[in-house]
Amino acid sequence: MLLKFAYQEFLEDRKFKNTTEVNLKNYKILLGEFINYCTDHEIQNVEDISSNDVKRYLRYCKSKGNSAGTINTKLQRIRAFLNYMVEEGILNENVARVVKRLTEEVRIDVFTDEQIQQMLSYYRGLRRREKSYFSYRGYMLILTFLGTGIRRTEIINLQWKDIDFNNLTISVYGKSRKKQLVFITEKLAKELIMYREFCERHFNDLSDYVFVNRDNTQMTQNSIMLVFQNLQRKMNFKDVRVSPHTFRHTFCHRLAMSGMSAFAIQKMMRHENIAVTMRYVAMWGNELKEQNDKYNPLNKFEL
Structure with missing residues (x-):
């Protein structure tokens, strides 16, 4: 199947599945860059995409200064696209699944x-x-x-x-x-x-x-x-950074610092996967340790 038609069909499927306008725009931009890269390198059909093509594209993105987080987001979009092609019977396998994500330096800012x-x-x-x-x-x-x-x-x-x-x-x-x-x-x-x-x-x-x-x-x-x-x-x-998402991070941070359980935080944040919640809890582990060192009940007793 011609890559440009496969790309358009994928976007139509996202629309049909009520993907938000923001996510649809992200697909158009981030996935569109990969489609253009393939076309420029004479990859015309979706069946011709190999895992090495995906890796070469991501290395190209890295050479342009893309962060590990941005590259991982682009890989996620490519995986979704190729996974749809598998679901439709156009591909036998998703070659992007063997491409490993980059290790990100995770730092989430919150307001004081x-x-x-x-x-x-x-x-x-x-x-x-x-x-x-x-x-x-x-x-x-x-x-x-x-x-x-x-x-x-x-x-x-x-x-x-x-x-x-x-x-x-x-x-x-x-x-x-x-x-x-x-x-x-x-x-x-x-x-x-x-x-x-x-x-x-x-x-x-x-x-x-x-x-x-x-x-x-x-x-x-x-x-x-x-x-x-x-x-x-x-x-x-x-x-x-002053942004709506920083307020969301701050909300989650305060829940974690209060001692709320990871399960309760997941429900409050409405995370579909508790693994996302655990990332936050693990990230603020040092702060929790400091709070424990300061307020632990044993501090009041001479041992």
Whole structure:
């Protein structure tokens, strides 16, 4: 099968399976680069791709300065593509499965309490001075990300009807597009109620969506990233990136540091595989050791 047709068929299958727009865009870009590389090296048919071709492509990516994480992501996309070809009976095997992932230097940044307080204080000051929607929205975005650990796409699509103030839950549609419940605290619920009251006064017609642009239209991936890029410039943190995902990491970090079990953290984070959760727990093991050294009950006894 011609590679260009196989590529288009794969993308159509992803659309049919309700792959998110973000993931679909990633497939087009990351997998598209591999397809172009194959075409440039006179590989016309999907059956002609060998494991050595995949390795050569990834070495080429490395020579361009791609990090181990980026290369592993590209390998993951290639594996998914070739696996689909196997499922469709076009290939007998997925040659990319024998290609090993690169070892990544895993470092996940999280916010300190002081950094969180600094960001909240910035928006509080704006609210006092300007009373603008921008300031109220920014403040509430931080509280919601930090208090729930939900993803950027989930917060963009969050509607008022998804929030159950009586049972303190919100409904989101996660990566699998399945409806999932996320717990919220009474403190966050009270802040959301006050925020909604402000929106009702500020806009003539309250939007279905919790977080909107200044013209009362639904936020996009681009518009929410602009919010955090602006906040990054204002804060000028040297050691951490101001982004929605950093808030998700911080949420997970606080759960781990509190002593919550890995199983409970998996449910709170909605990780499909507990192995992902264990990566976080293992990563912060040194911090847990420090906490144990400091607070262990035996510290109070002379032995």
